[in-house]
Amino acid sequence: MQSLHTLQNLINEAIEEKRFNEKPAELYDPINYIMSLGGKRMRPVFLLMACDLFGGSVLSALDAAVGIEMFHNFTLMHDDIMDKAPIRRGKETVHVKWNENVAILSGDIMFVEAYKLMIKVEDNILRDVLKVFGDTAASVCQGQQIDMNYEQTDEVSVDEYLEMIRLKTAVLLAGALEIGSLIGNAGHENAQTMYQFGENLGIAFQLQDDILDVYGDPEKFGKQVGGDILSNKKTFLLIKALEDAGELDNEELSYWINAENPEPQTKIQSVTSIYNRLGIRQLAEQEMNRHAEKALQYLEALPVDADKKQILRRFAEDLLVREN
């Protein structure tokens, strides 16, 4: 098995080599820019790990791995326009640094380039890989639309929220693992088990994201702690708090949600206090652990030596106890 460090280096080098020099520059410079901003690269790393797990050559999976990261960054580029986000990974977003039109069209061509990388797999799995990739891409778009819809409604249940993050976040991790498995000649059944592993891990990962946004260490988190609270983002924590709150807490929550120009730190502290009273952090961690355990059960079920699974398990566990 290849080490995490080796795989990350492979990915980083492959992304570096995939710099575009094509014209027009307005179209390709933003791709080079967003791809150079880094990030955890967890989707391509998982793709390579899945291939490696079944004895496939990670080099044969490298194009698809870069393709998954390219697709992920395309969705970020378009999401940032839709969310009017000024900052991504500490730097200006593409639609701010250039303009919206550039971000739309550069995103479109990133999607083309992602497909071009995907079709480099062997003939015998080409159709299967493209089917997984297409279904995954459609789910991610659906999840983003549902997420935007949730901004306009007060009535989002926990189940609806979990389904949204499944589509928006988890399915891509799952798709990356399934594609990596197919490239590693895992066969359909094992590849689908890996998909289930990824889907549950992805939901757990997003729940951890929700928790960190409120309870993360400001010095390690990398973003403003409390950002979700300030923007009234309907995360698991807020939805669960609204569900569980008694009359008084509900009134206070509503007050802060509807407050115009509240003092930021006061709003964050007040809402966090309500979460604390209701034990929301523990409930979120329970939900996260439920999905993490389910994920690991799928991993256990695979007919592969336990020590080969170790690197995947460790990478998954690291992602769930991370601080940023």
Added chain:
Amino acid sequence: MQSLHTLQNLINEAIEEKRFNEKPAELYDPINYIMSLGGKRMRPVFLLMACDLFGGSVLSALDAAVGIEMFHNFTLMHDDIMDKAPIRRGKETVHVKWNENVAILSGDIMFVEAYKLMIKVEDNILRDVLKVFGDTAASVCQGQQIDMNYEQTDEVSVDEYLEMIRLKTAVLLAGALEIGSLIGNAGHENAQTMYQFGENLGIAFQLQDDILDVYGDPEKFGKQVGGDILSNKKTFLLIKALEDAGELDNEELSYWINAENPEPQTKIQSVTSIYNRLGIRQLAEQEMNRHAEKALQYLEALPVDADKKQILRRFAEDLLVREN
């Protein structure tokens, strides 16, 4: 050979059947909307004709034909955002009827759906079809970016303009013909000849579009005659006029290009008069005919019975003497 009428009916029915009922509605309603607005459907018709020409079953090419039309409409949906266009085919554009975010994300998922339709071709041509489709899609994006760049510069040569319309318009027609040929088992060489036929035809088609925008019959054209003149769009006609004009005409052209809030009909009539003095319509028609003839030479060169080519030739010729 199938008649034009039969092929158009097949396409229209297949598009009608491909209506989406998936959720969320904000994502899929705009797809159904834009696909129902009609248009010439010339790209899918050409795709089916190409398949038919080489003895392939047009039914086996129907998914790819709808896929090409889906891709084309995705580019229109995104282009309309970038161009801030309020009207498409006489109806509100998607970003006006819904909003920009919906138009971005619905467009993205149309692109996914186009790929999903494309991968329904047979195994033996899957990779080739996807290669043509990916290269085509990248060219269309490049062409759109170059077109937007040309709005910001005064120095566009005729050759640069022809290269831009090749990428933005002609390549997709060419790609549709190549893919249809591959599905019809034409083999690589013939499929590439069909690509050349389409590329030249597509350039001729766009030049005819430029001419119609100035010289079309207002009752048949469907859009405002003179729209390109009003918006100072750098078409073949304007670029050529700026190139050929003597000092006086150049001064008058510059005056109208820089005029703030000119009376529309006066501007249109004045610029058209300059074009007339310089014989620009004839020069544009010469350039169009040069590409049309080149296109037909490629068609001639194909090792297929002449009477089988008749329907393709007639459809091509009809597009070049059209009035809207």
